[in-house]
Amino acid sequence: MTTLPKPRQPELKTALPGPKTAAIMERDKQHLSTSYMRPYPFVPDHGEGVWLTDVDGNTMLDFFAGIAVSTTGHAHPHVVKAVQEQVTRFTHVCLTDYPQEITTSLAERMVKHVEKPGEKWRVFFGNSGAEAVEAAVKLARNHTGRSHIISTIGSFHGRTYGAITLTGSKTKYKRGFGPLLPNVSHVPYPNPFRPPLGATAETCGQAVIDHIEGLFQTIIPADEVAAIIIEPMQGEGGYIVPPADFLPKLRALCDRHGIMLIFDEVQAGMGRSGKMYSFQQFEQYGDVQPDIITVAKGIASGMPISAMLAKESVMTWPVGSHGSTYGGNPVAAAAAHATLDLLEGVVTHPGCSDSLMANAAQVGDYIMAELKTMQTEFPFIGDVRGAGLFIGIEFVTPDGSPDGRLRDAASMAMFERGLLNLDCGEAVIRISPPLILTREDAATGLEIMREALRGLK
Ligand SMILES: Cc1ncc(COP(=O)(O)O)c(C=O)c1O
Numbered sequence: 001m002t003t004l005p006k007p008r009q010p011e012l013k014t015a016l017p018g019p020k021t022a023a024i025m026e027r028d029k030q031h032l033s034t035s036y037m038r039p040y041p042f043v044p045d046h047g048e049g050v051w052l053t054d055v056d057g058n059t060m061l062d063f064f065a066g067i068a069v070s071t072t073g074h075a076h077p078h079v080v081k082a083v084q085e086q087v088t089r090f091t092h093v094c095l096t097d098y099p100q101e102i103t104t105s106l107a108e109r110m111v112k113h114v115e116k117p118g119e120k121w122r123v124f125f126g127n128s129g130a131e132a133v134e135a136a137v138k139l140a141r142n143h144t145g146r147s148h149i150i151s152t153i154g155s156f157h158g159r160t161y162g163a164i165t166l167t168g169s170k171t172k173y174k175r176g177f178g179p180l181l182p183n184v185s186h187v188p189y190p191n192p193f194r195p196p197l198g199a200t201a202e203t204c205g206q207a208v209i210d211h212i213e214g215l216f217q218t219i220i221p222a223d224e225v226a227a228i229i230i231e232p233m234q235g236e237g238g239y240i241v242p243p244a245d246f247l248p249k250l251r252a253l254c255d256r257h258g259i260m261l262i263f264d265e266v267q268a269g270m271g272r273s274g275k276m277y278s279f280q281q282f283e284q285y286g287d288v289q290p291d292i293i294t295v296a297k298g299i300a301s302g303m304p305i306s307a308m309l310a311k312e313s314v315m316t317w318p319v320g321s322h323g324s325t326y327g328g329n330p331v332a333a334a335a336a337h338a339t340l341d342l343l344e345g346v347v348t349h350p351g352c353s354d355s356l357m358a359n360a361a362q363v364g365d366y367i368m369a370e371l372k373t374m375q376t377e378f379p380f381i382g383d384v385r386g387a388g389l390f391i392g393i394e395f396v397t398p399d400g401s402p403d404g405r406l407r408d409a410a411s412m413a414m415f416e417r418g419l420l421n422l423d424c425g426e427a428v429i430r431i432s433p434p435l436i437l438t439r440e441d442a443a444t445g446l447e448i449m450r451e452a453l454r455g456l457k
Contacts, residue, residue: 007440008051010418010448011059017041018056039422040415047074050434050441052420060415061445063433064422068235068267068390071298071356072342072349073434079301079338086334093330095125096323103328106336110307113276116289120312125305125328129266129296130158132306133229135322136292137162139310140227140260142317147182148225150212150259152189153196154237154425157229157264166229169237169425185220187212189234190242193383193394205246209253216257227260227292228253232279235267238425239392241385247279248286260314263290266306267390270298271343271435274361274388281387298435301339305332342436349436356435357388363442364388367431370446378453380406391431392424402427406456413452419445 017025021043028038045055050073053059062070072079086102095103107123115121124139126132137149151157151166158164164173165181174180188196188211190204199207216222232247234240254261268278275281277295282288291314296306305328341347345355352359368391371384380403382396395407407427414421414429424430433445 007444009444010061011057012418013058014056016058016416017043018054018058020055024055040412042415042420049073049076050437058418060418060420061441061448062420063414063431063445064420065432065434066302067297067422068272068430068432069297070302070434071270071272071339072301073436076301076338076342076349076436078342078347079335082334082338083303083331086331089330091329091331092326094325095328096325100328100330100333102330102333102337106328106333106340107307109337109340110295111309114289114293114309119289121309122312122315124308124310124315124322125333126296126308126324127304127326127329127332128158128306129264129294130160130163131324131327132266132294132296132308133157133163133166133264134160135308136229136262136264136294136310137166137227138322139292139308139315139317140262142321143314144226144258144260146224146226148220149181149184150215150220150225150228151184151186152230152234153186154189154191154234154240155186155229155231155264156236156267158266183224185215187215189230189237189240190246191234191238191240192243193240193385202243205243205249208246209249212253222257222259225257225259227262229262229264231264231266231268232277232282232288233268233273233387233390235390235430236424238394238428239386239390239430240425241281241387244282244285247282247288251287251289254291260291262292262294264294266294266296267432269293269295270339271355271357271360272298272388272390272432273386274357274364276343276357278387278390299339300332300335303329303332303335305329305336351438352436359437360388360435363437363439364391366439367391367442367446370443374446374450374453377450378457380456381453386431389431389433389435389437392428393431394425395427395429409456410453413455414449417448417452419448419452 111121153168155168157166168186192201195204197207293309383394395403404427
């Protein structure tokens with residue numbers, strides 16, 4: 001009889017934080033920006049796959065992937081090779097002025113995942129999510145000749161001036177930074193667990209649509225609205241999945257009024273939900289094709305590159321009207337190609353028989369089912385939601401209110417047992433691991449969670 005190898009476990013060699021971690025944390029506190037957050041004491045030294053080892057030699061299981069960025073895990077050999085090869089050829093020329101094959105082919109590859117028959121899309125490359133969002137808003141205004149933008153409460157779109165104006169998740173991002181961009185309004189996000197506008201889980205999508213139509217009658221002339229920007233699945237706001245009917249209805253609303261629909265896929269896109277772009281989860285319920293898409297984070301396994309994709313009929317801004325010195329950097333583009341190889345299954349990852357997109361769907365289903373069974377043992381888990389490896393766990397008080405204090409305690413208890421995790425929303429822990437996560441490693445992470453939560457009871 002063959003015995004299967006025991007799944008890898010976190011290895012904690014020191015008390016946390018270890019001495020080297022504590023020393024770097026202290027230097028970091030002295031010299032880096034006072035705006036940086038430090039949810040718990042962790043200083044990485046190196047990584048391998050879904051495992052990260054800190055500077056004291058403590059190895060932990062990564063369930064947050066640098067905020068949904070490290071799609072292929074840490075130091076994936078296929079990505080490392082692509083980056084090394086490109087570095088030896090050239091690292092920069094400037095895409096704004098000169099074409100480079102590596103970004104041309106990357107754009108060709110990315111649009112294939114969104115183009116419908118008879119449709120053509122184009123790509124603008126930047127460096128960060130916020131830069132993609134800025135580009136999307138500028139394009140929408142330029143194309144429509146209108147100025148107003150509608151965003152959602154709970155959203156996160158980045159930290160540049162345009163992007164923080166659109167962001168609707170926390171006032172700390174805005175306090176003391178005004179004046180912000182004019183002509184931006186926020187509407188509720190249809191959260192089925194906490195339905196806005198007095199609606200129910202089933203009716204909240206329609207309620208938000210009615211609310212927007214109401215604004216068009218009273219406050220915002222619809223013919224002055226350039227775009228509605230929305231995360232098809234909301235990230236920073238709490239890993240929220242809208243009801244199935246919402247995005248098709250939003251698409252129809254935009255069509256009625258000539259408004260550009262921008263899907264911000266920066267966090268949920270690039271295969272994380274089990275589809276290349278998370279809005280594609282909803283295609284079975286109707287037309288959800290946006291006009292503009294923003295992506296970043298997961299696109300290149302941690303190398304800085306972002307993209308703003310738009311229908312050819314929409315990308316009408318003139319030559320020289322927008323650009324970026326580093327945007328579409330060839331080294332990052334090489335990492336993006338390698339990441340797409342794995343996402344599409346052109347190259348398979350050892351341990352995943354299929355594409356990473358398919359793996360995200362399968363392992364995500366498994367985690368979600370396990371977490372739902374955990375709700376019986378832990379009544380303070382009020383909601384488990386998501387798609388693929390984009391999963392949120394919401395902590396609640398006995399009366400059902402969000403319990404941020406308990407969430408913080410749970411997050412720390414998981415970290416102390418060697419599970420790296422990250423919060424979002426008011427009382428949510430997000431599970432956004434590398435998409436190479438196997439079922440065995442997922443089971444290890446879930447067991448750590450159970451132990452951590454038992455300690456809280
Ligand atoms: C949906 C979404 N859009 C935009 C951004 C901004 O991305 P970046 O931090 O790369 O500017 C983020 C970052 O978390 C995000 O989640």
